[in-house]
Structures are given as structure tokens and as C-alpha cells.
Amino acid sequence: MRLRTEQLAGQLTKQLLPVYLLSGDELLIQQECADAIRQHCRQQGITERDVLEAERGFDWNALLEAGQSLSLFADRKLIELRLGGARMDQKSSAALQQYLEHADGSNILLITCGRLDSRSLNAKWVKAIDQAGAVVQIWPVDRRQLGGWIQQRLKDNGMSADREAAELLADRVEGNLLAADQEIQKLKILLGEQAVSLETVAAAVASSARYDIFKLIDAALAGNAAYALNMYNGLVAEGSEEIPMLGAISRELRSLYNCAAAIEQGNGIDRVLDGARVWDKRKNLYKRCLGQHSVGSLSRLLQLAGRLDAAQKGQSDESPRLLFTELITGLAGQSVISYPH
Missing domain, CATH: 1.20.272.10 (Zinc Finger, Delta Prime; domain 3)
Structure with a gap:
């Protein structure tokens, strides 16, 4: 199935699927989606985790072995396959499809990668994941939406801000969500859980112009x-x-x-x-x-x-x-x- 990021939490409460693919260049959102999957795995008693980095020269047999190997401590485990910017060729695609063919749902496979273009999204290995689990495409937050995103993020941290304050902060981070989250955490440390005004944001930005903690x-x-x-x-x-x-x-x-x-x-x-x-x-x-x-x-x-x-x-x-x-x-x-x- 194909999911939007805001649909992931609801899907996880219903069922933990055998495989998830998180694709996109927004590292903050990808990390938080991965954290949500890890948390639900722990809630299901899946505490063991194998991490595979698909770097140059990666042996794809390692994925098949991870899926077949038995644990001394648990019946199930989370396997994280981090593709990064690696391109899937015929060999790697075949290995992934072979893994999915033999997967019985005992283990959970979490795959993360950069943004996939339309051609890659129609590749056999993505379609296999689509059929067996979920493909989550992580889209960038548009500049027109960033102010609202920042307001919601502040609310999630026990704070609040009017539209002008949020827009100033959006201008400050220039569309970088990681930077936006860092600025919000800085404001929380400096101010605690309270309303953030335009003047507060301007002062905080000005105070960090030369040095900051x-x-x-x-x-x-x-x-x-x-x-x-x-x-x-x-x-x-x-x-x-x-x-x-x-x-x-x-x-x-x-x-x-x-x-x-x-x-x-x-x-x-x-x-x-x-x-x-x-x-x-x-x-x-x-x-x-x-x-x-x-x-x-x-x-x-x-x-x-x-x-x-x-x-x-x-x-x-x-x-x-x-x-x-x-x-x-x-x-x-x-x-x-x-x-x-």
C-alpha cells in the first residue's frame, strides 16, 4: 500500500506490516517515521535490531541471512536496511524480492532511502514492497506550508506562536526542517513552555548572529x-x-x-x-x-x-x-x- 506520512501512525495502530519503505529527502520526517515504526516494534515485543548499511560493495546475501538467522533472545527482530543514495540494480532488486518471497511476517524490514523518482517507484522491488507492506513517500514541506508546520511543531512542544512569529522563523531557517526543529528546541530551552512572540523570535535570532551556545x-x-x-x-x-x-x-x-x-x-x-x-x-x-x-x-x-x-x-x-x-x-x-x- 502507499501511505502519506500523516497516515503512518494510524496504520501502525491497526497492524505492524512485514516491510516498510521510507523514501524522501526530508531527514527529520524520515527519522521520526522510522522512530514510530521502531516504537511499535518494541510494543510488540520486538527488541532486537539488525542494521544493514547498503554501501558500495554491500553483500546482499547479508539481508537474506538476517531474515533467516534465529535469535537466542527473541523470536522476532527488526531489520533496518539503509540504502542512502545507493541505486538498486538487478542483483540487489532480486535479493530484496527473494527476501520478501520468503518473509512470513515474523521479522519486520524497515528500508530507508532518498527520494525515488517516478521510474524507480515503478520498479519491481518497490512494487513487491507495495504488495507486501507499505511505501511511505516523504514530501518536502512547501514554503507556503512551513509557517503552519512550525506552529504545529511549537504546539507539540508545549509552546505557541502567532502567524507572524512562525513566518519569521520560517524565513530564518530557509525551508530546512532540521534547522527549524533545532530553533524550536533552542526556544524551548531559553523560554520554557510559553507563547513565542515576533519580538522573541527576532531577539533570539539576533542574539545568535555571532556566537551561540x-x-x-x-x-x-x-x-x-x-x-x-x-x-x-x-x-x-x-x-x-x-x-x-x-x-x-x-x-x-x-x-x-x-x-x-x-x-x-x-x-x-x-x-x-x-x-x-x-x-x-x-x-x-x-x-x-x-x-x-x-x-x-x-x-x-x-x-x-x-x-x-x-x-x-x-x-x-x-x-x-x-x-x-x-x-x-x-x-x-x-x-x-x-x-x-
Whole structure:
């Protein structure tokens, strides 16, 4: 069957199909559709997952073996086949059709790929998926629709905005949904769950023109302590509020801590990052940072953030500036100077 993205949730509540194909270039929507399928698999007791990357030289027998292999821990599993921009040739098409011919519905196959043109949508392998499961085409959000999309997204995050504020934000992100979602998350961290006005959006955009806390965090995750500290000093010099800045860093630390804990329990890092909904473009930053840190070191950084919070509120005699420097340096994986407390 062919489904629109807004129809997927309703279909999943009725039945979990043997195969899903998510096709499109809107990475945010594709990721969220994939998350919805993963969630319903877990609800059905399907907790094991095989991830296959169909890169150059990929052995398509691996797909057939994944479908036939038995698990020691579960009767069913989710198989994710990530085509990316790879083109399906006769061999790969035949392998996929062979998999579907022998599939009995025990395992769920989730295929993701870029946008398929009309010719590809009529290919035998797509028709086979259409017959056995669902093909979900993910269309770009038109600029005329983007303001409404942003308003709905804000509502989903417990916020609201009038049309003018949403349109300004739409202009700011220039049609990039990932950027739009990032801006909404930034507003939520800075403002909490409340109405977003035109003036608020304009001020938030203006305040991030030179430096912003999210670029600072990425620099620290990359291990560039000097650059991160330079941005911190720039933000302070521009009059940025340090309490919201700490909130953003603390949120990232909690995410890193949860990832590190899951990895220490034996989970693969790629699966952990997918579960934490880390964007593809930030996964290398997370991997680098998690390679430098353990659950223990991240726990100590969270404790340091707690001390900084107390210092910012005047509940201790420690210097917020020194503690902030220590926190940024520590997150970057550099040696941390201990200050008396």
C-alpha cells in the first residue's frame, strides 16, 4: 500500500506490516517515521535490531541471512536496511524480492532511502514492497506550508506562536526542517513552555548572529576547548544570560550520560545514538566525546554543573566564571582544574 506520512501512525495502530519503505529527502520526517515504526516494534515485543548499511560493495546475501538467522533472545527482530543514495540494480532488486518471497511476517524490514523518482517507484522491488507492506513517500514541506508546520511543531512542544512569529522563523531557517526543529528546541530551552512572540523570535535570532551556545557545545564535543572558551567569552561579552547557557549544556550532558550508561550495558553505539535521536550530522561529535568520557566522568561533570547552578544563584562562594570554564574544558576532554569548594 502507499501511505502519506500523516497516515503512518494510524496504520501502525491497526497492524505492524512485514516491510516498510521510507523514501524522501526530508531527514527529520524520515527519522521520526522510522522512530514510530521502531516504537511499535518494541510494543510488540520486538527488541532486537539488525542494521544493514547498503554501501558500495554491500553483500546482499547479508539481508537474506538476517531474515533467516534465529535469535537466542527473541523470536522476532527488526531489520533496518539503509540504502542512502545507493541505486538498486538487478542483483540487489532480486535479493530484496527473494527476501520478501520468503518473509512470513515474523521479522519486520524497515528500508530507508532518498527520494525515488517516478521510474524507480515503478520498479519491481518497490512494487513487491507495495504488495507486501507499505511505501511511505516523504514530501518536502512547501514554503507556503512551513509557517503552519512550525506552529504545529511549537504546539507539540508545549509552546505557541502567532502567524507572524512562525513566518519569521520560517524565513530564518530557509525551508530546512532540521534547522527549524533545532530553533524550536533552542526556544524551548531559553523560554520554557510559553507563547513565542515576533519580538522573541527576532531577539533570539539576533542574539545568535555571532556566537551561540549550541555552536559552543559542538566545539566542546569536538574537543576544541580553546575555541569553545573563546565563544563562551564572546557570549558573555555580548550580554548573554549564563543561566540558560548552563541549561543547554546540562541537557547535553544528561543525554551523553544516558548514552554512556547504555553503551556500558553492552549496547552498540550506533543503536544508542539512534535511540537518543542524535542527528546524523552530530553522531561523529557524540562518538568522539563518548570515546573520551565514561559514565563516571560525565557524572562528575553533571555534579560540576550542579555546583555552577548553585553559584549562579548566589548559594555558594564559588566563581561562576571559573566553574563555567572548568565545565567547558571538562566536556572537551581536557584536564580539569579543581577549584576549592
